[in-house]
Amino acid sequence: MHALxxxxPFVMMGTVTAVDLLAGPQYGYLSLLALGPAFACLVGGALRTVLIGGMALVxxxxxxxxxxxxxxxxxDLNLISIAGVTVAGVLVTLGRQRRERELASVRSVAEVAQRVLLRPVPRRAGDLRAAVSYTSADAEARIGGDLYEVVIGPGGVRVIVGDVQGKGLEAVETAATVLGAFREAAQDEPDLLGVSERLERSLNRRLSGEEFVTAILAETAADGRLTLLNYGHPPPLLVPFDGDAIFAEPEVNAPPLGLPGLDVEGPRPYQVPFRPGDxxxxxxxxxxxxRDRRNTFYPLxxxxxxLAGDDPEAALEKLRLDLKAHVDGPLHDDAAMLLLRCNEPSH
Structure with a gap:
């Protein structure tokens, strides 16, 4: 598309030249040579626009x-028209280049913010191996409201994956609030309920109106089980090494974080087996x-x-590429994935 x-500009000027040579002067096609510098301002720099304008004049x-x-x-009118369009094209080109520089600066800042907000997860955390994938729906900003974190605490490994309602900087600020509270609480609180209560308090000070955050918290246990706490979030996909994959759904659905006005009971922790190889x-x-072009949801x-295999990073990359192939275009929403693999206990 860029090459086209x-x-x-050259296609347009060549076409006008050929038509004028074939049709003769009586039809007055020469003024259309101004299409050359008019199209030239779409790509390239100001010098390129001037050169194409000069070519049109010649x-x-x-x-x-x-x-x-x-x-x-x-x-004379043809020459004046070409010169005028060339000058206008140069001004448009300079404005486009300035906007491109500003966008590049915004992208750079967004990438730095993303790295600070979503730090790389440890590849090994206790008896777990971890891999993460994040694709923002906003390709220009490269930053969104999905969040994840893996914390190695005194009592084991604690994990969070969440999704902030909304987009833009407000969603990023809310994600930063959740991650900051989780990183601190995961080191201090004795259980996941204590961690989630800290998250609720932090969010209630930050959010207003109908803003909320769906999240799922996980914690490893010494008995080979994984404790989960689901706040209105899609259930994790459990892939046993010797069985069929299933969604680890809670018995009762609970509302998201950040909705204190709802007079309903919060989530209850539930456990799933998590043995070596799972x-x-x-x-x-x-x-x-x-969704794909037929409006079919991705069949996770x-x-x-x-996800089969011993390397979670390679497995997650295969899933990410398959997701992109399913959509065959830009995603309509941010997509974060965190894959945990249980290894044999180290001694």
Whole structure:
């Protein structure tokens, strides 16, 4: 597409030249040579626009000489039109380049903010191996409201994956609030309920109105089980090493974090077996709500076989590429995935 846009000025001027040579001067096609510098401002720099404008002027002079129009009122108007469009094209080009520089600066800041907000997870955490994938729906900003973290605390490994309602900087600020509270509470609180209460208090000071955060918290246990706490979040995908993949759903659904006005009971911790060789995928709804061109949701459970293997990073990359192939275009929502694999206990 970029190559086609680059070639358009030359295609237009070549076409106008050919038509004028075939049709003759009586139809007055020479003024259309101004399409060259008009299209030139779409890509490249100001110098390129000036050179294409100069080429259009030279063609206009040569064709005017061939058509015996040189010095006539029509020929002069053609030259003035081309020169005017060239000047306008240079101004447009300079403005486009300035916006491109500003966008590059915004992208750079967003990437730094993303790295600070979503730090790389440890590849090994206790008896677990971890891999993460994050794809923002906002390709220009490269930052969104999905969040994840893995904390190695005194009592084991604690994990969070969440999704902030909304987009933009407000969602990023809320995600930062959740992650900051989780990183601190995961080191101090004796259980997941204590961690979640700290998250609730932090969010209630930050949020207003109907803003909320769906999240799932996980904690490893010494007895080979994984404790989960689900706040209105899509259930994790459990992939046993010797069985079929299933969604680890809670018995009772609970509301998201940050909705203190709802007079309902919060989530209850529930446990799932998590033995050596087992894997569990925590993800945001941008994964299961990704649609293809036929409006079909991504079949995560059916694609769980892609997670087979001993390397969680390689497995997660296969799943990410399969998700992109399913959508065959930009995602409509952020998609975060955190894959945990249970290893044999180290001694």
């Amino acid at each position: 846009t680059t070639a358009w 063609l206009s002079l040569l064709l005017g000489l061939y058509d015996e129009l040189l010095g006539s009122r029509q020929s 894997q569990i995928l925590l993800y945001t709804d941008g994964v299961i709500e990704a 459970l059916e694609r769980s076989f892609l």
